[in-house]
Amino acid sequence: MGGYILKRLLSAIPVLLGITIIVFLIMAMIPGDPATAILGSYATPENVARLNRFLGLDEPLWRQYFTWLGNMLQGDFGRSFRLNRPVLDEILDRFSATLILAGTAFVLCAVLGIIAGTISAARQYGFADKAITSVVIIGISVPSFFLGMMMILLFAVKLRWFPVSGMYSIWGGGDLPDLLRHLTMPALALSVVATGVVARLSRGAMLEVLRQDFIRTARAKGVHERRVIWGHALRAAMVSIIPVLGIQAGFVLSGAVYIEMVFQWPGVGRMLVDAILTRDILLVQGGVVFIAACYVGFNIVVDVAQSLLDPRIRT
Amino acid sequence: MAFASLTRRGLGVLTAALLASSALVAPAQAQTPPGVLVVGQIAEPQALDPHAVTAVNDFRILMNIYDGLVRYAPGTLEVEPALAESWEISEDGLVYDFTLREGVTFHDGSAFDAEAVVWNFERMLNEDHPYYDTGPFPLSFFFSAVEDVEATDTHTVRFTLNEPFAPFLSNLAYPTGLIVSPEAVMEHGSDFGRNPSGTGPFQFEEWRSNERVVVTRNDDYWDGVAASEAVIFRPITDANTRVAEMLSGGIDVMVEVPPVALSQFDGDDFSLIEQAGPHVWFLILNMREGPFTDQRVRQAANYAINKDALVGDVLEGTADVSSGPIAPAFDWAYAGLDPYPYDPDRARELLAEADAEGAEITFYVTEGGSGMLDPIPMGTAIQADLAAVGFDVTIETYEWNTFLGRVNPGLEGEADMAQMAWMTNDPDTLPFLTLRSAAFPEDGGFNSGYYSNPEVDELLEQARVATDQDERARLYKEMQEIVKEDAPWVYVANWVQNAVHSDRVENFTLEPSFFLLLKDVAKN
Numbered sequence A: 001m002g003g004y005i006l007k008r009l010l011s012a013i014p015v016l017l018g019i020t021i022i023v024f025l026i027m028a029m030i031p032g033d034p035a036t037a038i039l040g041s042y043a044t045p046e047n048v049a050r051l052n053r054f055l056g057l058d059e060p061l062w063r064q065y066f067t068w069l070g071n072m073l074q075g076d077f078g079r080s081f082r083l084n085r086p087v088l089d090e091i092l093d094r095f096s097a098t099l100i101l102a103g104t105a106f107v108l109c110a111v112l113g114i115i116a117g118t119i120s121a122a123r124q125y126g127f128a129d130k131a132i133t134s135v136v137i138i139g140i141s142v143p144s145f146f147l148g149m150m151m152i153l154l155f156a157v158k159l160r161w162f163p164v165s166g167m168y169s170i171w172g173g174g175d176l177p178d179l180l181r182h183l184t185m186p187a188l189a190l191s192v193v194a195t196g197v198v199a200r201l202s203r204g205a206m207l208e209v210l211r212q213d214f215i216r217t218a219r220a221k222g223v224h225e226r227r228v229i230w231g232h233a234l235r236a237a238m239v240s241i242i243p244v245l246g247i248q249a250g251f252v253l254s255g256a257v258y259i260e261m262v263f264q265w266p267g268v269g270r271m272l273v274d275a276i277l278t279r280d281i282l283l284v285q286g287g288v289v290f291i292a293a294c295y296v297g298f299n300i301v302v303d304v305a306q307s308l309l310d311p312r313i314r315t
Numbered sequence B: 001m002a003f004a005s006l007t008r009r010g011l012g013v014l015t016a017a018l019l020a021s022s023a024l025v026a027p028a029q030a031q032t033p034p035g036v037l038v039v040g041q042i043a044e045p046q047a048l049d050p051h052a053v054t055a056v057n058d059f060r061i062l063m064n065i066y067d068g069l070v071r072y073a074p075g076t077l078e079v080e081p082a083l084a085e086s087w088e089i090s091e092d093g094l095v096y097d098f099t100l101r102e103g104v105t106f107h108d109g110s111a112f113d114a115e116a117v118v119w120n121f122e123r124m125l126n127e128d129h130p131y132y133d134t135g136p137f138p139l140s141f142f143f144s145a146v147e148d149v150e151a152t153d154t155h156t157v158r159f160t161l162n163e164p165f166a167p168f169l170s171n172l173a174y175p176t177g178l179i180v181s182p183e184a185v186m187e188h189g190s191d192f193g194r195n196p197s198g199t200g201p202f203q204f205e206e207w208r209s210n211e212r213v214v215v216t217r218n219d220d221y222w223d224g225v226a227a228s229e230a231v232i233f234r235p236i237t238d239a240n241t242r243v244a245e246m247l248s249g250g251i252d253v254m255v256e257v258p259p260v261a262l263s264q265f266d267g268d269d270f271s272l273i274e275q276a277g278p279h280v281w282f283l284i285l286n287m288r289e290g291p292f293t294d295q296r297v298r299q300a301a302n303y304a305i306n307k308d309a310l311v312g313d314v315l316e317g318t319a320d321v322s323s324g325p326i327a328p329a330f331d332w333a334y335a336g337l338d339p340y341p342y343d344p345d346r347a348r349e350l351l352a353e354a355d356a357e358g359a360e361i362t363f364y365v366t367e368g369g370s371g372m373l374d375p376i377p378m379g380t381a382i383q384a385d386l387a388a389v390g391f392d393v394t395i396e397t398y399e400w401n402t403f404l405g406r407v408n409p410g411l412e413g414e415a416d417m418a419q420m421a422w423m424t425n426d427p428d429t430l431p432f433l434t435l436r437s438a439a440f441p442e443d444g445g446f447n448s449g450y451y452s453n454p455e456v457d458e459l460l461e462q463a464r465v466a467t468d469q470d471e472r473a474r475l476y477k478e479m480q481e482i483v484k485e486d487a488p489w490v491y492v493a494n495w496v497q498n499a500v501h502s503d504r505v506e507n508f509t510l511e512p513s514f515f516l517l518l519k520d521v522a523k524n
Helices: A002-029 A034-042 A045-055 A061-073 A087-122 A127-141 A144-158 A176-210 A213-220 A225-263 A268-277 A281-309 B002-025 B056-065 B114-125 B168-173 B182-194 B239-248 B259-265 B295-304 B307-314 B344-353 B375-388 B400-407 B429-434 B454-465 B469-486
Strands: B036-041 B070-072 B079-081 B084-089 B095-100 B146-153 B156-161 B202-208 B212-217 B230-235 B253-255 B270-276 B279-285 B319-321 B360-366 B392-398 B417-423 B489-502
Touching: A002 A061, A002 A281, A034 A045, A034 B400, A061 A281, A087 A127, A087 A176, A087 A225, A087 A268, A087 A281, A127 A176, A144 A176, A144 A225, A144 B239, A176 A225, A213 A225, A225 A268, A225 A281, A225 B239, A268 A281, B036 B056, B036 B239, B056 B202, B056 B212, B056 B230, B070 B168, B079 B084, B079 B168, B095 B114, B114 B146, B114 B156, B114 B182, B202 B230, B239 B253, B239 B259, B259 B270, B279 B295, B295 B344, B295 B375, B295 B489, B307 B319, B307 B375, B307 B489, B360 B375, B360 B400, B375 B392, B375 B417, B375 B489, B392 B400, B400 B417, B417 B429, B417 B489, B429 B454, B429 B469, B454 B469
Parallel strands: B036 B230, B036 B253, B360 B392, B360 B417
Antiparallel strands: B070 B079, B084 B095, B095 B156, B146 B156, B202 B212, B212 B230, B253 B489, B270 B489, B279 B417, B279 B489, B319 B489
16 A cells, blocks of 8 residues: 555656646746836836846746756745745645535535435435436536525625625634634535536446345345445445546636636635736746645545556556 | 445545534634725735835835835825925926925834934935845836935935936825834845835734735824724736635725726625725837828828717726827826727828828737726727728737837837837826837837827927926927827826725725825724
8 A cells, every 4th residue: 555655656757847838938928028018018128127136037947947847846935026925825825725615525425415315315316316417417507606606696785695705804703603604605606516427426336336236135134225325325326426526626627717706715726816917927836736746745645546446447 | 236235435534524614614604893994906026115116016016015205196296295394496397305204103112303314215226325235126217317315404405416406396296205213124135025114094003914914003104094993905806706705805996997897896785985096008109110200190090980989888997098109197197188080981081192001000919917998808999990991000019118118119010000108106107108209219218109299399398397287288288289190109098997895894085196095984
């Protein structure tokens, strides 16, 4: 097991290195440079040159890349010139907010999706199956940002049950109930599509398992139907559900970008969008590398979890 | 039955969840108390160091934390004393002597004096200054005419310029001229932008990234104490969310209300405030190649575009029709010429005269950007107006920074026409940087359409160095008449800035400078 994990970890290194090169080159090649973005209307060649010299952007590209990479390996992601603070501080601040949002949405989509999919499969073609399938189709079809906006209009502006946006109240608050109040709408909006996908695929996986011999054997032995489904069948189906969850985790994380925009959630998605628009190169590069590292890490965890459930994978 | 038992249990869970969430829901929002004003900003500030930032969004906070030597008198763009009680300008316009206010201290307790003023300008302008590396200071060229700053006494400062430069006082009133506490910069270094200290009516309290910037009342303010105990600035980048926050009471004031949302604030619960500002929205025409080398074709474009419909329908009245390169907000320099009327027949005549019917035009449009209003709907409306008189217009759309990278180096080989907008704190900068022959992009200016008229060059040079305001006004008015006739641009709109506040807020005004001054604003 330890060897398998080590192998997966080592294989992540070239991936991450490749990502640093790609994101660096993209930021170097896209039109518009930070000095122009900062100076706006006042970006004369003279002013741009002066600012580039100050920001160290007049160095040759390869040297900029190796300086950046070298510093990053020592834990120094540089300084955001738009926000005027260390990139890593900003990323960690923002990433924890994203994790709270995406993590909640992920738990919601995993729990609700698997339950709905399992019920659906257990009652194939029954009323529950049809009802769940229809709701799932609607859920998958509505874009999450649109759903978010509609939720704001109904639950925040009209009914005033929840605050419109933000993560904590700007006056007072700051405790857990305050956080939950702010979290409810964005987490729900973010989880809807993923819940639908998980439900559909769990249903498929369960149906396949339910046709297998060991289920028939279990039933023949007189095991209670509830145990057959939630114990035997679901455990077997989890092997094919877990990779889907891994993909959905990535989906929820990237979907958080829109939701963070709509709900002003102070997360990493919104940070990246702002940083790209203002050509805050170091923040974009640092942010992308950080997120990529998280993806890679998450995939390793998923692979390991899968190999624990099904030792045949570990070859 | 498995399903039935599950449903029973599910019901239990559901009930518990509902109960829990209704407990959460109960006090929908902790209402902000009276005296604490919440302002919805359009973005997170970059930094609270006035010398390091360039965005109006940041200026809105800075003007409440800092003072400059001078400031714009309320409701105008004319300077009046602030940290400097008085000043004298030498005959030749090269030496400015300021007498500073005594007994003023920075929020960190250090004293405001002549040495502090010298230190501020040295930090920005002198590359050898020990704190120059706390920059960059992108707008420091506002003071590039400053040859020397010296403290002639504890409370007098002398600025020596290398050439007469009429906008100097006005630049001092701009955020780039605000005075920061040298002690605080020395203490915090590069982090000063997050630990600001000035002399203004509010002092910095807290900055939580992407949530809020809080400032509290400075009880020792030299110009009377602020009406509010504290102001909270909230960055809300999405315009729809900002509107929703305003409607639900999450913020008390919002600026830059999108035109389409104005109707939502019609009721008695809200007040809408409007104020024209120093802003010009125009189309640059390429005079080096293509159809717009002909003056008649340029005038035809000016006649063909229905500016009233643009500001009325596309911008929902959040702008006025423009008639030239100087905004009406500079009332002393504004010539008040009649804009080109909407006259498609006249446009067709001119096109026929110039033998330019069906002229193919490439039109650069941006997706957004500082002061660009609603560039895409405006671009398509303009395209339709031009097509109606016989132009063949192709739009190319670019993201703002890409757009600047294509337009600023000049339109030659790129396009025949491009959108642009400028906001300046004096009437000098815009024509000086965009309409002189010496300001072609290859010479480091912004004359991206290559307009060149020696008469205009001469007038602009004179106006910039003249120190007598009447003389300056005369020169600028003459310039505007020539430029209107030459039509190097299509003059389209002057932005009318707007804001909405709730009925709990009193004494709220907007300034022509587009700054947000909150000292006298109260909330009940």
